[in-house]
Amino acid sequence: MERIAVIGGGSWATALVKILSENKAQVSWWLRNQNDVEHLLRFHHNPRYLSGVNFNLAYVKPTIQLAECIREAKWVILAVPAAFVKAALSVLPPEAFTGKILVSAVKGMIPHQNILITDYLQNTFGVPASHQCIISGPCHAEEVALEKQSYLTIGSHDLKRAEQFCGLLRNRYVKASPLDDLDGIEFAAVMKNIIALACGIAHGLGYGDNFQAVMVSNAMQEINRFLHAVMPVPRDLNGSAYLGDLLVTAYSQFSRNRTFGNMIGRGYTVKSAQFEMNMVAEGYYAVESIYELNRTLKVNMPIAEAVYRILYEKVAPGVEIEILKEKFH
Numbered sequence: 001m002e003r004i005a006v007i008g009g010g011s012w013a014t015a016l017v018k019i020l021s022e023n024k025a026q027v028s029w030w031l032r033n034q035n036d037v038e039h040l041l042r043f044h045h046n047p048r049y050l051s052g053v054n055f056n057l058a059y060v061k062p063t064i065q066l067a068e069c070i071r072e073a074k075w076v077i078l079a080v081p082a083a084f085v086k087a088a089l090s091v092l093p094p095e096a097f098t099g100k101i102l103v104s105a106v107k108g109m110i111p112h113q114n115i116l117i118t119d120y121l122q123n124t125f126g127v128p129a130s131h132q133c134i135i136s137g138p139c140h141a142e143e144v145a146l147e148k149q150s151y152l153t154i155g156s157h158d159l160k161r162a163e164q165f166c167g168l169l170r171n172r173y174v175k176a177s178p179l180d181d182l183d184g185i186e187f188a189a190v191m192k193n194i195i196a197l198a199c200g201i202a203h204g205l206g207y208g209d210n211f212q213a214v215m216v217s218n219a220m221q222e223i224n225r226f227l228h229a230v231m232p233v234p235r236d237l238n239g240s241a242y243l244g245d246l247l248v249t250a251y252s253q254f255s256r257n258r259t260f261g262n263m264i265g266r267g268y269t270v271k272s273a274q275f276e277m278n279m280v281a282e283g284y285y286a287v288e289s290i291y292e293l294n295r296t297l298k299v300n301m302p303i304a305e306a307v308y309r310i311l312y313e314k315v316a317p318g319v320e321i322e323i324l325k326e327k328f329h
Helices: 011-022 034-043 066-071 082-089 117-125 141-145 159-169 182-205 209-230 240-251 256-265 270-277 282-297 302-312 317-325
Strands: 003-007 026-030 060-063 075-078 101-104 132-136 150-155 174-179
Touching: 003 011, 003 066, 011 026, 011 141, 011 159, 026 066, 034 060, 082 117, 082 282, 101 117, 101 159, 117 132, 117 182, 132 159, 132 182, 150 159, 150 182, 150 240, 159 174, 182 209, 182 240, 182 256, 182 282, 182 302, 182 317, 209 240, 209 282, 209 302, 240 256, 256 270, 256 282, 256 302, 256 317, 282 302, 302 317
Parallel strands: 003 026, 003 075, 026 060, 075 101, 101 132, 150 174
Antiparallel strands: 132 150
């Protein structure tokens, strides 16, 4: 029986605990709020996210003690927003993850440091890349809760290790596949959130499906240029971990990045949109990191730059999208 720790109390963490515990893994689940832990112990569901999912507490142990949560785990899944990773892990000593396999379910970068989560784990806790995996889509937590057919990609430099973790996730409604492009998958996951923001902004401004199709098509070219600049290895961007994940994030009603962008396009300020959503849109933080990173790379990235100017330089969304549409072909 595998022992797995899940760090995070949001919708994606909740969905992963559902999958793993129903596959009869022993899951130790860290949540930051004691009231949420007590609610789970009493009512068997997360009061904040995917509250329709009931957990069998024979397989799930919620706790607010992070060191206790990870102590006996072989696999540690990190599923908190990128902006809060440092704060969440700050209570742990540098050797906390020695001998463990870290699996990132985070779709963002460490703000201001502009590094991937996997790089942060290696730099801060000494977790080698060979002991890390990343979970990619296309998959929304809400559809996992509804047990809709879903697909996951597990990226790792070690395909055997990725396949082992895939085995922990597969069930009648989840198919999981291994892929050896750890960095490419992680950067693509960051980029697709930025593109979803742009799609949401355009939708909020009244642009239709025709324009969004052209935007997504151009976005794939933008992602390709960026990945070639940061990690130039052969990869098929038509695969579900790249194109599939982009499509579901750009188009789905469950995409919080698209929802956030839609609110910006309709005239919300960043703070008012964040307050009303009460969830983190990773693309908001990611676009600043990508923009700063690209100061050195100098990749042609008109969509990412437009989103950055709208969110951080307060350029009117209508003006930016009007300029952007002339760059598409």
